[in-house]
Amino acid sequence: MSKTILTIDDSPSIRQMVAMTLAAEGHQVIEAGNGSEGYAKASTNTVHAVVVDLNMPVMNGIEFIRKYRQHPSSKGVPIVLLTTESDEALKREARAAGATGWMVKPFNPTQLVSVIKKVTG
Amino acid sequence: MTRVDPAETFRQEAQELLEQLETTLLDLEQAPADRELVDAAFRALHTIKGSGAMFGFTAVAEFVHGFETAFDRVRKSGQPISADLVTLALQARDHVDGLINDPDADTAGGARILTALDAIAPQEGGASDASVAEPVSTAAADGVAGRWRVRFKLPADALAMGTNPLLRLDELAEIGPATISALTDDIPLLDELDPECCYIGWEVVIEATDPQAAIEDVFLFQGDDLDLEVSRIDEPAGEAAAVPGDAPEEKAAPRSEVVTATSAPAAKAALLRVPAERLDALMDQVGELVIAQTRLSELTADGAPPALQGIAEELERLIGGLRDTSMGIRMVPIGSLFGRFRRLVSDLSRSLGKEIEFVTSGEETELDKTVIERLADPLVHLIRNAVDHGLENPDARVAAGKPAAGTVRLAAIYSGAEVTVTLTDDGAGLNAARIRQKAEENGIISPDAEMRDEEIYPLIFAPGFSTAAEVTELSGRGVGMDVVKQTIEALRGTIDLTSEPGRGTTITLRLPLTLAIIDGMLVRVGDGRYSIPMAAVEECVELPASAVDRRGRDFLNIRGQIVPFLRLRELFRAEGETSDFQKVVVVSAGDARVGLAVDQILGNHQVVIKQLSRLHSGLNSFSGATILGDGSVSLILNVAQLIGMGAMKRTPAGIEEREAA
Numbered sequence: 027m028s029k030t031i032l033t034i035d036d037s038p039s040i041r042q043m044v045a046m047t048l049a050a051e052g053h054q055v056i057e058a059g060n061g062s063e064g065y066a067k068a069s070t071n072t073v074h075a076v077v078v079d080l081n082m083p084v085m086n087g088i089e090f091i092r093k094y095r096q097h098p099s100s101k102g103v104p105i106v107l108l109t110t111e112s113d114e115a116l117k118r119e120a121r122a123a124g125a126t127g128w129m130v131k132p133f134n135p136t137q138l139v140s141v142i143k144k145v146t147g
Numbered sequence: 148m149t150r151v152d153p154a155e156t157f158r159q160e161a162q163e164l165l166e167q168l169e170t171t172l173l174d175l176e177q178a179p180a181d182r183e184l185v186d187a188a189f190r191a192l193h194t195i196k197g198s199g200a201m202f203g204f205t206a207v208a209e210f211v212h213g214f215e216t217a218f219d220r221v222r223k224s225g226q227p228i229s230a231d232l233v234t235l236a237l238q239a240r241d242h243v244d245g246l247i248n249d250p251d252a253d254t255a256g257g258a259r260i261l262t263a264l265d266a267i268a269p270q271e272g273g274a275s276d277a278s279v280a281e282p283v284s285t286a287a288a289d290g291v292a293g294r295w296r297v298r299f300k301l302p303a304d305a306l307a308m309g310t311n312p313l314l315r316l317d318e319l320a321e322i323g324p325a326t327i328s329a330l331t332d333d334i335p336l337l338d339e340l341d342p343e344c345c346y347i348g349w350e351v352v353i354e355a356t357d358p359q360a361a362i363e364d365v366f367l368f369q370g371d372d373l374d375l376e377v378s379r380i381d382e383p384a385g386e387a388a389a390v391p392g393d394a395p396e397e398k399a400a401p402r403s404e405v406v407t408a409t410s411a412p413a414a415k416a417a418l419l420r421v422p423a424e425r426l427d428a429l430m431d432q433v434g435e436l437v438i439a440q441t442r443l444s445e446l447t448a449d450g451a452p453p454a455l456q457g458i459a460e461e462l463e464r465l466i467g468g469l470r471d472t473s474m475g476i477r478m479v480p481i482g483s484l485f486g487r488f489r490r491l492v493s494d495l496s497r498s499l500g501k502e503i504e505f506v507t508s509g510e511e512t513e514l515d516k517t518v519i520e521r522l523a524d525p526l527v528h529l530i531r532n533a534v535d536h537g538l539e540n541p542d543a544r545v546a547a548g549k550p551a552a553g554t555v556r557l558a559a560i561y562s563g564a565e566v567t568v569t570l571t572d573d574g575a576g577l578n579a580a581r582i583r584q585k586a587e588e589n590g591i592i593s594p595d596a597e598m599r600d601e602e603i604y605p606l607i608f609a610p611g612f613s614t615a616a617e618v619t620e621l622s623g624r625g626v627g628m629d630v631v632k633q634t635i636e637a638l639r640g641t642i643d644l645t646s647e648p649g650r651g652t653t654i655t656l657r658l659p660l661t662l663a664i665i666d667g668m669l670v671r672v673g674d675g676r677y678s679i680p681m682a683a684v685e686e687c688v689e690l691p692a693s694a695v696d697r698r699g700r701d702f703l704n705i706r707g708q709i710v711p712f713l714r715l716r717e718l719f720r721a722e723g724e725t726s727d728f729q730k731v732v733v734v735s736a737g738d739a740r741v742g743l744a745v746d747q748i749l750g751n752h753q754v755v756i757k758q759l760s761r762l763h764s765g766l767n768s769f770s771g772a773t774i775l776g777d778g779s780v781s782l783i784l785n786v787a788q789l790i791g792m793g794a795m796k797r798t799p800a801g802i803e804e805r806e807a808a
Contacts, residue, residue, distance in 0.1 A: 036190075037198045039157035046153070075309070081193045095308075101343070104309030110197040126309040132200035132208070147314045 029074035029146050030054040034064035034090065035108070036082040040131070044077055044108070047135040048142065061085025061093070069097050075146050077129075077138075080109035080116070088123050095124035104145035108133065154202045161199070161207075161247050164191045165240055172236050179227035188236070189215065189222050195243065206250040207243060210257050214239045217264040224268075235264050293379055295358055298330070299366065300348035300374040307343050316349060318365045323355030336453045352380065423516065426477050433466075433473045434664060434755035438774050440466045441752055445776035470664055470753075478660075479519050481559045481568070482510025487523070488530055488557065495534045502541055502552035503534060509559035514566050518638055518658055522568075525631040529570050529654055530555065532628075537574035537652055547649065549573065565640075565682065568656040577646040579603045586612060604644050608632040636787045639665075639680065639770055641736040657736070667754035667773070669781065670732060670745040673721025676781045678754050678773055679743065683734040683786040690729040690744050703731060703742055711793040712742030718768070734786045741793030743784070752776070754783060 031053050033044040038059075045055040056071060058064035061078070062085040068076060076094070080087035087107055094100045104126035112130050120128065129141050168191040175184045192215040200208035218236070221228060239260050245252045297319060301312055319325055330348035334340070355361075362377050440462055447459040485507045492505040514522075538544075538553035545551050556571040579600040586592045586606045606612060610629040635642045640658040659665065659682060667678035688705060690712075703710050712731050715721065724746075731742040754773045759766065770785040 037157075037160055037194045039153050039160050039198045040201060042156050043153050043201060079197075081190050083187070083190060100309075101307050102309055102311075104311075110193060110200070124304075124308050131197040144314065144318070145309065145311070147311055147317075 028052045028054060029142075030056065030072060031075045031077060031142065032056045032058060032064060032068055032071070032073045033077045033108075034058040034061060034082070034087070035077075035079040036060055037079070040079065040108070043135075044138065047138050050135075051139055051142070053142070061087060061090030064090050065093050065097075068094050068103075069099060072099075073103060075142060076103060076105045077108050077142075078105060080107055080111055080120070088120055091120065091123040091125055100124070106141055106145060108138075154204075157198050157202045157204070158247060161195050161204075161243075164195050165244050165247075167191050168240050169237065172233050172240065175228045176230060176233045179229070182222075182225075185218075185222050185228065189218055192218060199247075204247060204250065206254075207246045210239075210246060210261070211243060213261040214243070214264060217261070217268040220268040229267070232264075232267050235260065235267060239264060293354070293356070295353045295355060295362070296376075296378050296380045297351045297353060297362055298348060298374075298376045299351075300330070300333075301345050302373065303341075303344040303346070305345045312345065312347070312349065315365055316351065319351045319353060319362065322358045322361045322365075323353045325354075326352040336457055338453060348374070421476075426473075426516070429473055430477065430664075433470050436466055437470060437664060437753045437755050438776070442776040442778070474515070474660075474664065477515050477517075478513035479516045480510060481512045481514055481519060481522075481566070482507075484519055484523055484526065485510055485557060485559075488526065491527060491530060492534065492555065495531065499535065500540070501534065501538055503538065504552050504554045506554060506556045507558070508556070512559035512561060512566055514658060514660060518660075521634060521638055522656075522658070525634045525656075526557075526568075526570070528628075528631050530557070533570060533572040533574065533652065533654075537572040537576075539575050543575075562657075565657050565659055568658065569653055570656075571651060571653045573651040576648040576650055576652055577604050577607070577644075578648075582606055582612075601645075604646055607644075608642065636785065637770070639785075639787070641787050643738075665754050665756065666751060667783065668732065668751050669749040669775070670715075670730075670743075671747040671749055672715040672719055672745050673725070674723035675719065675721055676749065676775065676779070677715070677745075678752070678781045678783045679732055679734060680754070680783065680786060681751060683736060685733045685735045685740065687748060688731050688733065688742075690731050705733065708740075710740050710742050712744050713789060713793055714744045716744070716746065734790065736787050736790050739790045739794055741790045743789065754781075756783065 031044075031048050033041050033048075033055055034057075035041045035044070036059055041057045041059075045057060048055050056067050056073065058067050060082045064076070064078060065085070067073075078087045078090055082090075085093070087109065091105055091107075094105070105124065106127040106129055107120050107125050108129045108131060110131045112128075117128055127141060127145055129137065168188055171184050171188045171191065175181065175188065178184065192211055196208050196211040196215055199205075199211060214236075221232065242253070242257050242260055246257070299315075301310060301315075302308075305312070316327055320327070328350050330350055331346075333348065334346045340346070353362075359377060366373055366375055440459075443459050444463055447456050451459070488507075489505060492503055495501075496503040533555050534553075538555070539547070539549075541551040544553060554571075554573045557568070558571075559566055559568045561567075583592070583598070583603050583606075586603070586609065587594050589612060591606055591609045591612060592598070607628045608631070610627075612627060612629065632642050635656055635658070638658055640656055643655040643657075644652065645655075646652040659680075666681035668681055668684050670677055670679060686705075688703065691703075701712050701714065703712055710733060716725065726746040729744055729746055730748050731744050732748065733740055733742045735741075752775070756771045756773060758771055759769060763769075767788045768785055769782045770788075771783045773781050773783060775781050
């Protein structure tokens with residue numbers, strides 16, 4: 027089923043990669059370059075899942091998650107962090123903020139597709 | 148979609164980032180303590196690393212990783228950036244620039260820069276994470292499929308956080324054949340329940356070879372907040388191979404403990420002989436317990452503190468389980484009974500000079516031992532009848548083109564809350580004309596009654612009908628079919644009969660699984676409360692206002708079918724207030740249906756059946772009594788008997804059908 031997925035990353039190449047991969051699966055992809063922009067898009071669109079980077083200017087991934095989880099529309103929306111970090115303490119922090127999943131860069135398209143499937147069904 | 152190659156996008160992006168980095172580093176030279184600038188530099192490196200690795204710029208990613216690691220130490224140390232560090236960082240930046248355009252460029256130079264960076268950056272305890280790969284635990288494989296138990300409970304806020312437990316279950320089920328049951332112990336009372344919280348845990352039994360890594364993969368994201376237990380629950384012996392067949396049946400099992408405790412390895416448990424009286428005593432006590440629990444539930448139904456209601460519900464559940472287990476202990480395979488008939492048939496065969504093939508099936512079908520005991524005599528009678536009157540002599544059979552040996556089949560099969568026992572012979576079938584003649588002689592029917600054959604056959608069950616035209620040694624000596632019918636009905640069962648001339652006769656017995664405790668529907672008729680066995684209830688409909696006062700028109704049109712109904716108020720001569728909205732409970736036995744008009748339906752309850760005393764044994768309309776929660780007595784309606792009454796109502800009134808049709 028087609029889903030709307032928001033990808034938030036300061037790296038245009040990563041966003042493009044995510045968008046291409048998910049579009050090929052028939053999903054709609056919305057892009058945002060940082061947490062703040064991401065929040066604006068997440069709170070005004072119906073999104074089924076968010077793929078968000080951790081380190082970003084203006085508003086980083088964890089700040090985004092905290093803010094978005096305050097918004098009622100985030101209820102039940104899986105948020106997957108897509109980052110080079112694999113530090114356990116950071117993961118705990120992200121989970122506490124409300125992240126649903128964690129994916130490590132570099133990723134291959136198949137992984138991303140299976141993760142999105144895993145969280146959205 | 149026209150998009151450029153992501154690698155090209157990365158090159159452009161990296162170029163911008165490197166320019167940013169350069170500016171930042173130069174700014175840092177001016178303001179060495181500006182944390183914002185340090186963070187910005189770090190972020191730029193981080194993005195180059197992440198994206199670079201994505202698009203195959205491995206050399207870039209590796210170098211930037213070292214660069215970033217050193218820079219991270221600077222960032223975390225909180226110390227100002229030295230001019231030397233900035234110089235080195237700028238060299239590193241240039242190196243990255245070169246690497247992006249030519250991955251093989253000057254690796255030695257890169258290594259030198261990294262070493263220098265590492266030396267100059269403030270030291271910090273503990274190595275940072277060098278690997279970008281997610282650690283995946285690998286479990287030792289033993290190569291043999293086994294049963295694994297996975298119990299997990301998600302954090303309470305998992306649903307709001309976008310974790311869908313059903314998807315996790317689907318993934319687990321993909322690992323191997325899985326039996327899933329919910330762990331519901333932590334579900335709070337309704338008024339304390341937060342609908343957004345996840346209170347349920349799951350237990351999944353998976354059959355698979357070494358599924359640990361796969362199971363952990365499923366829960367990779369959940370981390371420490373997840374309550375996960377994975378354990379192997381069987382020995383990796385060959386016996387496990389016998390298990391898969393029965394696993395799917397357990398799918399709906401509500402309580403996990405039971406499922407695993409009774410799984411295959413325990414199946415070989417030793418049998419235990421227990422005196423029947425002890426089982427009876429146990430059943431009596433469970434019965435009393437059910438009654439006491441019903442009273443408690445009634446008391447706590449409204450107004451009681453939630454905590455007390457919780458306990459009452461818990462008790463109800465536990466006692467329900469105890470009841471089922473206790474009844475299970477009393478179940479005996481019907482095969483024990485079938486065995487006895489083999490001898491009977493062989494004796495009959497010899498004394499009558501008939502060749503008989505006796506075929507049985509469904510021996511493993513279990514019934515309450517009381518039912519089995521009381522079933523013996525009627526079945527003996529029916530088998531004798533089948534062999535004596537049903538099967539023809541070998542000569543007659545051959546003349547009719549049938550095999551010389553007659554076949555008698557006895558089969559038992561579960562159907563819902565009942566067991567169906569069928570006795571089939573391939574004999575001559577019933578002789579409708581002779582039955583009719585006999586019935587007329589005995590005054591059971593009037594000579595001018597118009598009856599179809601199917602209506603004539605059941606007459607052999609009528610009291611005073613002697614089945615044998617010529618009384619032989621074996622059958623027809625007083626124990627008539629009417630006694631058989633009464634015995635079956637006393638077991639709350641029904642008996643049906645079909646016959647085809649020349650082809651044989653089939654007698655179908657439908658018997659309840661147990662006699663001790665049943666689910667009942669409690670209804671009010673006047674001042675009295677009566678119980679109707681739930682297994683017999685088909686549906687409840689409103690008694691149409693038009694039918695309330697019209698006597699002699701006691702038929703309902705239910706979806707185009709004409710169903711006779713009995714007014715229990717009149718039947719029982721009940722007094723006390725009626726209701727403006729009387730209900731009709733439609734009960735069925737076999738194909739026959741009858742409606743029972745009652746004043747009010749009170750609900751369903753556990754009926755612990757008490758036999759009526761001998762003083763009341765003449766009351767055909769009731770099959771027993773039960774004690775209600777408030778201590779009062781409720782009579783249990785004899786559905787088979789009432790259906791018979793409804794059917795009689797119907798036969799003479801052929802007009803009704805035509806009018807309503």
